[in-house]
Amino acid sequence: MAIPxxxxxxxVETSAIRELFKxxxxxxxxxxxxxxxxxxxxxxxxxxxxxSAALAKDPGAALQYGATxxxxxxxxxxxxxxxxxxxxxxxxxxxxVTTGSQQALDLLGxxxxxxxxxxxxxxxxxxxxxxxxRLYGADLVSAPxxxxxxxxxxxxxxxxxxxxxxxxxxxxxxxxSGALLSLExxxxxxxxxxxxxxxxxxxxxxxxxxxxxxxxxxxxxxxxEVPGSRDLLVHCGSLSKVLSPGLxxxxxxxxxxxxxxxxxxxxxxxxxxxxxxQATAAEYLRAGRMxxxxxxxRRVYAQRSHTLCEALRRELGDAVSFVQPQGGLFVWARxxxxxxxxxxxxTYAKQAIEQGVAFVxxxxxxxxxxxxxxxxxxxATVSEDKILEGVQRLAQAL
Amino acid sequence: MAIPxxxxxxxVETSAIRELFKxxxxxxxxxxxxxxxxxxxxxxxxxxxxxSAALAKDPGAALQYGATxxxxxxxxxxxxxxxxxxxxxxxxxxxxVTTGSQQALDLLGxxxxxxxxxxxxxxxxxxxxxxxxRLYGADLVSAPxxxxxxxxxxxxxxxxxxxxxxxxxxxxxxxxSGALLSLExxxxxxxxxxxxxxxxxxxxxxxxxxxxxxxxxxxxxxxxEVPGSRDLLVHCGSLSKVLSPGLxxxxxxxxxxxxxxxxxxxxxxxxxxxxxxQATAAEYLRAGRMxxxxxxxRRVYAQRSHTLCEALRRELGDAVSFVQPQGGLFVWARxxxxxxxxxxxxTYAKQAIEQGVAFVxxxxxxxxxxxxxxxxxxxATVSEDKILEGVQRLAQAL
Numbered sequence: 039m040a041i042p043x044x045x046x047x048x049x050v051e052t053s054a055i056r057e058l059f060k061x062x063x064x065x066x067x068x069x070x071x072x073x074x075x076x077x078x079x080x081x082x083x084x085x086x087x088x089x090s091a092a093l094a095k096d097p098g099a100a101l102q103y104g105a106t107x108x109x110x111x112x113x114x115x116x117x118x119x120x121x122x123x124x125x126x127x128x129x130x131x132x133x134x135v136t137t138g139s140q141q142a143l144d145l146l147g148x149x150x151x152x153x154x155x156x157x158x159x160x161x162x163x164x165x166x167x168x169x170x171x172r173l174y175g176a177d178l179v180s181a182p183x184x185x186x187x188x189x190x191x192x193x194x195x196x197x198x199x200x201x202x203x204x205x206x207x208x209x210x211x212x213x214x215s216g217a218l219l220s221l222e223x224x225x226x227x228x229x230x231x232x233x234x235x236x237x238x239x240x241x242x243x244x245x246x247x248x249x250x251x252x253x254x255x256x257x258x259x260x261x262x263e264v265p266g267s268r269d270l271l272v273h274c275g276s277l278s279k280v281l282s283p284g285l286x287x288x289x290x291x292x293x294x295x296x297x298x299x300x301x302x303x304x305x306x307x308x309x310x311x312x313x314x315x316q317a318t319a320a321e322y323l324r325a326g327r328m329x330x331x332x333x334x335x336r337r338v339y340a341q342r343s344h345t346l347c348e349a350l351r352r353e354l355g356d357a358v359s360f361v362q363p364q365g366g367l368f369v370w371a372r373x374x375x376x377x378x379x380x381x382x383x384x385t386y387a388k389q390a391i392e393q394g395v396a397f398v399x400x401x402x403x404x405x406x407x408x409x410x411x412x413x414x415x416x417x418a419t420v421s422e423d424k425i426l427e428g429v430q431r432l433a434q435a436l
Numbered sequence: 437m438a439i440p441x442x443x444x445x446x447x448v449e450t451s452a453i454r455e456l457f458k459x460x461x462x463x464x465x466x467x468x469x470x471x472x473x474x475x476x477x478x479x480x481x482x483x484x485x486x487x488s489a490a491l492a493k494d495p496g497a498a499l500q501y502g503a504t505x506x507x508x509x510x511x512x513x514x515x516x517x518x519x520x521x522x523x524x525x526x527x528x529x530x531x532x533v534t535t536g537s538q539q540a541l542d543l544l545g546x547x548x549x550x551x552x553x554x555x556x557x558x559x560x561x562x563x564x565x566x567x568x569x570r571l572y573g574a575d576l577v578s579a580p581x582x583x584x585x586x587x588x589x590x591x592x593x594x595x596x597x598x599x600x601x602x603x604x605x606x607x608x609x610x611x612x613s614g615a616l617l618s619l620e621x622x623x624x625x626x627x628x629x630x631x632x633x634x635x636x637x638x639x640x641x642x643x644x645x646x647x648x649x650x651x652x653x654x655x656x657x658x659x660x661e662v663p664g665s666r667d668l669l670v671h672c673g674s675l676s677k678v679l680s681p682g683l684x685x686x687x688x689x690x691x692x693x694x695x696x697x698x699x700x701x702x703x704x705x706x707x708x709x710x711x712x713x714q715a716t717a718a719e720y721l722r723a724g725r726m727x728x729x730x731x732x733x734r735r736v737y738a739q740r741s742h743t744l745c746e747a748l749r750r751e752l753g754d755a756v757s758f759v760q761p762q763g764g765l766f767v768w769a770r771x772x773x774x775x776x777x778x779x780x781x782x783t784y785a786k787q788a789i790e791q792g793v794a795f796v797x798x799x800x801x802x803x804x805x806x807x808x809x810x811x812x813x814x815x816a817t818v819s820e821d822k823i824l825e826g827v828q829r830l831a832q833a834l
Contacts, residue, residue: 039668046546047697050700077500085499089484089487093487098478101480101483101683102472102473102475103682137535138707144706149442149445150440150441166703166704170705174442203440237440270437283500283707284498284499284500284712284715286535286710293439296439299439302445306538306564306571307539307705308538308706309538310684312535312712313682314683314710315710315713317682
C-alpha cells in the first residue's frame, strides 16, 4: 500500500547532515561534528545520589503520572536557578517543564504556527528548529547575523515587512554561530518586540557555558528594563548542555495565556515529562551541586575552545576566518578562498573525512540564502591532543 | 496583546472532566475517577536497582543524547517482551521507543492526519486520543461498541463510507469501556484492514492486566493468520500501567516506511525519549522482574474489580448496568433509569461528589453522539474497604 501521509511531511526532508554522519563510523576519525556535551564530564555520582534521594523521599510521586505543567519541586528549583541567573521575578507558576527544549520548540510550533505563517529565525540557526517549525507550515525568514549576533537594523526591517508570528533567537553562544548578542542589541530586540507587538522566543541552552566573564543578561532578565517586553518574551531553557541531555529536562517561561495553551498541547503530546527524570533533576539542583558542575564544564570547554582556535589560526591561516567564541560548544568558520583553497563547506567536509577528520558544513543551518563557505566545528567532546591532530588533518584537507 | 494562536487550537477545548477534577480536593472523598495505576504497587526496589545498574554499566550512554528511534538495549528488551506476548517475529528495528504511548498517538497524528481527514475511533474511546487527533484537524467518526468491543459490521460500513486515514482501537480492556474484543472480531478487523487497504492502530496499554485467563492474542500477534495485515497494523505499547507511568516509556511497531516518518517527526518533537528512563527500563526488563510484578498487579486489580462489581450489583441493583471487566482498570457503567433514578451521568457525578465519592461521566469519551447515561469507575487505586464505602455513597447519590 501507499501510506497516506499528511501533507505537512512534504515541508521537511531528512537532514543533509545525516548523510555525512553515516561516514563518521570510519575508524580513527576525529570528529568536530557533534553538537553535544562530553559524556566524560557528566556528574554521575551526583545524578545517582539525586535519583536515590528522589526514590527515598517520595517514590510514588517520582514514578506516577504527574501534572502536565511539570513536577512542582522541579519547577521551584528551576525558578530559583533562573533567579540566580538574573531573572529574579520568575515564579514556579510561570514556568512549564518540557521534554528537552526541543519540545518547547514543538509546543511553540503547535500553539502558534499555521500553514504559511511567517517566523523570523537567525541565518544561520539550529537545524532542528528550522525543520520543527516547517512541519507546522512555517514560512521562515532569515535574519542575518554577525559576530555580535543578529543584526538588529535588518531584523527591524524584516519584522516590519513580514509581521511574523514570532522571532526565534539563540542570543547567547548560538548553535551553530557561537555568537554572543551584545547588550546594546539585546535592549534593541526587546524594544522591537514592544514597538511591533511581536513575540520573541529566546532559546538559551548555552548561556551558562561561558569561558571568561559572564555574558550580558538574558533577554528575559532584561525585560524589566523595557516596559511591556515581558509579556512578549518566551524563554526556553535546558539542562541538556550543562547537566545531562539524557534526562530530557527543559523548560519554557512565557505569558500565562501562551503557557496555558502550550500546556494543553503538551497534554496531548506526551502527557508530561518523565517524573522520574524531573524528580532526579529537582534533587540534583536542591543538593547544590550545579555551581561546581558548571565551573568544571566551563573550564574544560574554555581550554578546548582556546586550543582549537589557536590551532586553526596556526595551521589554516587566512584560508579560514572565524570569531573566537566566548562560550558554548561551537566555532563557526568560513572558508575565505585565500591562496586558491577550497571555498565550499560541503566539498571541504568530504575532503576532510578522507583525511580522517569530520565537521558539519554550514549551508543547512540557513533557512534561506545559505552561505556555502561556512562550516561548524565543535570542540566539546574532543581532547586537546586530538584537537591538535584534528586541525592538522583539516589543514591537509584544504 | 492578543496572542496570535494557530487555528488548530480551535479544534479542541480543555477537558470537561478537568472541571470535575477540581472538586476532587474535597477532604475525605473516595475517588473512582482516576485513570492511573496504584503507586503503592510500584516495584521501587526493582527500579532503584535498574537505575543503579544502568549508571554502573554505561553512565555516558544513559545520560547522553541517544538515537531518536530509542536506546538499543531497550528496543531489544521490548522486542523480547512482545515475543513473550505472542508477537514472536518483532525485531528491535521494527520498534521505536516513544515518550509514553501518548506520544505514539501524537506522532501518528503528525505523520498521517491533515485537516479534514477522517479517522474512526471507538465510541467511547480514550479522551486524550480524541483531543490529540483533533489538534491535527481530524474529523473523527465514532464506531459503536458492545461488551465484546467494536461492532465489526458497523465498523465495516463506516470504513466503506468514510475511507478513513486509519482506525484507532483499544481492543483489550479499553479505556473507558473495559471491553475485550473477541477473537472472532479481532480476525475480522484484520480482514477489514486488508479488504479496504486501511491502517489499523492497536493501542494496547492494558493487555497485560488480565484477571483470569489471558485475553486473545493482540491484533499484532494475529497478523500472521491474515495475509497482508501486518503491513497495515500499527501497535502501540506502554510500561505506564504495568511498571511506572513516570518513566514515560512507550513504543510503536509499524510498517518501516511509517516508522521512518514517525521517527523524523519525533526528532523535531523531543529529539528522543529520556535515555536515563530508557536505560532504567531496559535494565528492569533484563533483570527478569516483570513476570512477578505483573502477577502482583493482576492479583490486586482482579480482587478490587471483583469487590467493586459485587458491591455495585448489591447496592445499586438495576439502576445501573455494566459488563464485568476481565482486565484493565475500569468498569464502564450505564444508568438505566430503573425506579425513576437519575439517568444523566454528569448530574449523577455532581450528586456523587456531594456524597463524597467521585467518578467520571461518560459523555466526553464519545467523539460524537454521546451516551449521557454512561460513566466510568476505576477500581485501581482504591482499597477494598474504601471500595465498599464508596459504593454505599454511590447508592446514596442515586
